[in-house]
Amino acid sequence: MNLHAVKAIYRFEMARTGRTLLQSVVSPVVSTSLYFVVFGAAIGSRISEVGGVTYGAFIVPGLIMLSLLTQSISNASFAIYFPKFVGTIYELLSAPVSFIEIVMAYVGAAATKSIMIGLIILATAHLFVPLEIQHPVFMLLFLVLTAVTFALLGFIIGIWATNFEKLQLVPLLVVTPLTFLGGSFYSIDMLPPVWQTISHFNPVLYLVSGFRWSFFGQADVSVALSLGMTLVFLAACLAVVWWIFKTGWRIRN
Template sequence: MNLPAIWAIYKFEMARFFRSILQSFVSPVISTSLYFVVFGAAIGSRIDQVEGVSYGAFIVPGLIMLSVMTQAISNASFGIYFPKFIGTIYELLSAPVNFLEIVLGFVGAAATKALFIGVVILGTAAFFVDLQIMHPVAMVIFLLLTCMSFSLLGFIIGIWARNFEQLQLVPLLVVTPLVFLGGSFYSISMLPPAWQTVAYFNPVVYLVSGFRWSFFGLADVPIAVSLLAIAGFTAICLAAVWWIFKTGWRIRT
């Protein structure tokens, strides 16, 4: 394992993040505050509690998941796409660095950035609602797995994308709608039976449900199923990345 190479890639990506630390810090704080104003105040005034939890606190896990998923995808996809765009990816491929070390550097940096955003949003939410985390270890595990898996997805998107517009295609048209329809701001049990069945085909439901369980002990699906879902998603992304580097798909051409 070439640790200096991993550290060099990781440090380079993190340096780009810290150059815009004000935007990286202020933007999620403002966005989270707006969500609490719109959902917490406007809708929360009509929905007092959801399964015994105040609505303002109930939406916190969903808000964190929404921001963490989108930030992980965005950072990882841009991180690998930009070297492709300017041609420095070939210097990286010709260096004595294998694909695992490249992935660890880029994905590790993107996951760290997403984790930072998640912590910032959690801290911001504490100013609006009274939060109690029943299973802090499980919360950290779910947060880390989500950051890692969606950073891997972002890495794949960055390899797939041929232009900057395609970088935003999947996050805006696929991931964000899935998060909003995945029980982020409501419980699946509130839906009619037919729509509950449809919702269970949404993979984000399992992530949000498991993450919310770590806060309140409430879940739309069993916690073991949530863990299996995110582990399976991570495995699929790892297999896809391995295939990309093995075949050179959209890297060497």
């Protein structure tokens, strides 16, 4: 294991966050805070509680998850696409660095940045509503697993993309709508039976549900199922990344 190479790539990516602090950290925190203010004020005045939890507190896990998914994907996809765009990826591929080390560095940096943003949003939420995390260990577990999983997805998107527009295609047209429809701002128990059934086919539901359970001890699906689905998605992303490096798809050609 070439830890020096992993450390070098990781530090480079983390340093890029410092150079683009407004875009990387301040912007997602401010936009998520606006979501919280608008949804908490507009809808919270009409919905006092959801499952015994005030609506303002109820949407906090969903907002953190929304930011976590989008930031993990965007950070990882841009990090690997930019070397492809400028041609420096060939220097990386010719260096004595294995694909495992490359993935560890890029995905690790992207996951670290999104986790930092998630924790900052969590701290910001405390300014608006009182929060008590019932299962902090599981909260951190879901936070890390989700960040790593979607950073891997972002890595795949960065390899697949042939222009900057494609980098935003999946997050905007797929991930964000699935997050909004995955119970981020409501419990699926509030939906008609048909839509409850349809919601169970939304993979983001299990992420949001498990993460919310770590806060309040209540969820739309069992925490074991949420954790299992997260691990299945993680394994699927790892398999795709392994196949990409094995075949050289969109890298060597």
